[in-house]
Amino acid sequence: MTQRPAVLIMQRHLAPLSPILQSAYDVYRFWEGPPIEAAHDIRALIVAGEAPLDKGLIERLPALDLIACFTSGYDGIDIDWCRQRGLPVTHAPGVNHEDVADHALGLILAARRQIVAGDRQVRSGGWTAETRSITPSLGGQKLGVVGLGAIGAAVARRAETFRMDVSWWGPRPKAAEWPRADSLSALAEASDILVVACKADETNRGLISREVLQALGPDGLLVNVARGQLIDEDALIDMLKSGALGQAALDVFMEEPTEPSRWADVPNLVLTPHTAGATTAGVQGMLMLLMQNLQAHFADQPLKTPVE
Amino acid sequence: MTQRPAVLIMQRHLAPLSPILQSAYDVYRFWEGPPIEAAHDIRALIVAGEAPLDKGLIERLPALDLIACFTSGYDGIDIDWCRQRGLPVTHAPGVNHEDVADHALGLILAARRQIVAGDRQVRSGGWTAETRSITPSLGGQKLGVVGLGAIGAAVARRAETFRMDVSWWGPRPKAAEWPRADSLSALAEASDILVVACKADETNRGLISREVLQALGPDGLLVNVARGQLIDEDALIDMLKSGALGQAALDVFMEEPTEPSRWADVPNLVLTPHTAGATTAGVQGMLMLLMQNLQAHFADQPLKTPVE
Known part of the structure; x- marks a missing residue:
């Protein structure tokens, strides 16, 4: 086990985030198989907000304490359910x-x-x-x-x-x-x-x-x-x-x-293949907010852009 | 022979003008064969301004006294040559x-x-x-x-x-x-x-x-x-x-x-197939200017939108 927090990327099209996240975190990729060996380490899920979030998975990750949407939208996430579990959700508003x-x-x-x-x-x-x-x-x-x-x-x-x-x-x-x-x-x-x-x-x-x-x-x-x-x-x-x-x-x-x-x-x-918000500038802005939210979370600082 | 002036439409894609022009003019269509029998009657050519104008044809039309471009552009027309022959040219600026x-x-x-x-x-x-x-x-x-x-x-x-x-x-x-x-x-x-x-x-x-x-x-x-x-x-x-x-x-x-x-x-x-200016509103505006120019010309009034 390492001192670096473990994070799990859920959707395969978010794979390009992997090398960037690896600079600071232990990164698991859901599509490579459920991270059974790391289930007790994973602290954050990195998700595309439009994808339905798997509540069963969340219940099997006891260390999980953040859902970080790469996107502005978070319609795949049951915010009330997360709130009841004390699980904060962040997203990337205002960038695209x-x-x-x-x-x-x-x-x-x-x-x-x-x-x-x-x-x-x-x-x-x-x-x-x-x-x-x-x-x-x-x-x-x-x-x-x-x-x-x-x-x-x-x-x-x-x-x-x-x-x-x-x-x-x-x-x-x-x-x-x-x-x-x-x-x-x-x-x-x-x-x-x-x-x-x-x-x-x-x-x-x-x-x-x-x-x-x-x-x-x-x-x-x-x-x-x-x-x-x-x-x-x-x-x-x-x-x-x-x-x-x-x-x-x-x-x-x-x-x-x-x-x-x-x-x-x-x-x-x-x-068109869901490209309206997926621009070079938009993706850079989303990436910056993701990294800032993760950093704040693991440093026990206020989240940069939480879902209110 | 009729009392109505004769006009000759040059380009086939201008064919939709034919029924409208026929309300006031005898209309000939170049693509149906050169109008040999009407060569001495034709007073105006109706042209798309981007198409090269056939000077030889003009020289065989002794009654011709107007070149009316349906379009705003008139790059197919040698304006100096027309001017030397005293042949006015009209076009359709400012509509599209x-x-x-x-x-x-x-x-x-x-x-x-x-x-x-x-x-x-x-x-x-x-x-x-x-x-x-x-x-x-x-x-x-x-x-x-x-x-x-x-x-x-x-x-x-x-x-x-x-x-x-x-x-x-x-x-x-x-x-x-x-x-x-x-x-x-x-x-x-x-x-x-x-x-x-x-x-x-x-x-x-x-x-x-x-x-x-x-x-x-x-x-x-x-x-x-x-x-x-x-x-x-x-x-x-x-x-x-x-x-x-x-x-x-x-x-x-x-x-x-x-x-x-x-x-x-x-x-x-x-x-795209040269559709930038060919809109419903643009074509209506061009048609109105064409009709106004023809009407003015045959009534010996000043042309509405001559090429200066």
């Missing part, structure tokens, strides 16, 4: 909301101005002397933002530069420069483009229901840069196929990685 | 520069944030539990605008919203809120992203030369929403293949439609 908003605008442009479809058309020889694609101008389109947090507000600011008319809805009124719709359905009904930018938790699973998608309608574009569970994904697929919904551009999915066959026959769709 | 700028940002986001590549990755099953793509943040990237006209300035304003640092170059100094580089090479050298947004004419063919692309370099992104002839396209292809240039996103090409095989083995590339 601008990048997520950039990506949301990228998805709007890719879908509305047919950039992904246009690239496919040019490469397949579908651009001929007879064809000239006309795409809709963004000017004057009505953008509805679901959830006016840091990401939602950053999306709204960008949308104004693109001459869109912005409104928003969230469960609680707040001071904002854009008007709040009376309800989510009213927002969808009034919007050409709906961007989902809210925090996901157990209370708002399936928030973007079939009814909301119907209100958005056959010319509407749904953009999701929040979490897959916020959307009734089966309804979304049905409605894209039938034309009841115009377009969708998704960075997040019910299951990640999402199964390609699920989307093969679905038209008017842009898909 | 905001849409072109939107598309330029869409191309930057599609390339830098890997939206086109990400869509391909998700659909092909390339997104797995082991992979997590990290893309570069736009924040702090240095954007160089080549040509600070209406489009260039609109690109610059949008880029600031995305936290990019803007500078520009054009042959003539002008009052602007962004700094002007000493030369095009200096701009390319200092830029992460170079957006070509200048007017094309015979003086600037091949302006974006191999040397300029080399200055932009292996991490650089070239975006072209102006005209294909502005770029040494063969050098661009070589340099993308060798990695001497990082990425390109092109809406315009040396020849249009461009041959897909030309781009098949070229990496780090986003292609």
Whole structure:
């Protein structure tokens, strides 16, 4: 046994953190097999906040005294359950909301101005002397933002530069420069483009229901840069196929990685592999907060960015 | 012969104008065969300004007294030659520069944030539990605008919203809120992203030369929403293949439609079929100016938007 605290990385896509963490900690990787021999040493779990946390595992780690989310979101974690066990949770807020908003605008442009479809058309020889694609101008389109947090507000600011008319809805009124719709359905009904930018938790699973998608309608574009569970994904697929919904551009999915066959026959769709917040700058910011939270925790100092 | 003036539409992709023009004019379509029987009646040519104008044809149309470009650009037309013949040229300025700028940002986001590549990755099953793509943040990237006209300035304003640092170059100094580089090479050298947004004419063919692309370099992104002839396209292809240039996103090409095989083995590339300015709103605006110019011309009124 060593004097260095032991930490366990849960998700395989967080493997690049391993060499950095090893500078200060004994690092175990869950996908290499459950750390049975180190079960009594592990003090912290390093997790992606969107992944469901295995409570059974936590109960088998008696020395565990920190859950450190690499991400800003922590929707996979039952915060109340952790609080009852006296188990603090940290995360990485405020480091990538601008990048997520950039990506949301990228998805709007890719879908509305047919950039992904246009690239496919040019490469397949579908651009001929007879064809000239006309795409809709963004000017004057009505953008509805679901959830006016840091990401939602950053999306709204960008949308104004693109001459869109912005409104928003969230469960609680707040001071904002854009008007709040009376309800989510009213927002969808009034919007050409709906961007989902809210925090996901157990209370708002399936928030973007079939009814909301119907209100958005056959010319509407749904953009999701929040979490897959916020959307009734089966309804979304049905409605894209039938034309009841115009377009969708998704960075997040019910299951990640999402199964390609699920989307093969679905038209008017842009898909990205959960990259909205995973930028060089964002990842550096998240890494810095992770290291600061771990260091503070093991030095018995106040945590840098705990989940309140 | 009829009392209505005869007009000749030159390019096949302008065919949708035909029914609208027929409300007031006798309309001939060049691709249906040269209008030999109407050669003495045709008063106006309706053209796409980027297509090279056939001077021989003009000399065979004795009644011709107007060249009406449907587009804003008129780089296919030898304005001096027309002026010498007393042949006025009209175009459609100021109706789609905001849409072109939107598309330029869409191309930057599609390339830098890997939206086109990400869509391909998700659909092909390339997104797995082991992979997590990290893309570069736009924040702090240095954007160089080549040509600070209406489009260039609109690109610059949008880029600031995305936290990019803007500078520009054009042959003539002008009052602007962004700094002007000493030369095009200096701009390319200092830029992460170079957006070509200048007017094309015979003086600037091949302006974006191999040397300029080399200055932009292996991490650089070239975006072209102006005209294909502005770029040494063969050098661009070589340099993308060798990695001497990082990425390109092109809406315009040396020849249009461009041959897909030309781009098949070229990496780090986003292609769209000259759609930047072809929006619903842009096309409506162009159509309105075209009709106003024709009407003014045939009523002996001052032209609405002549090329000066």
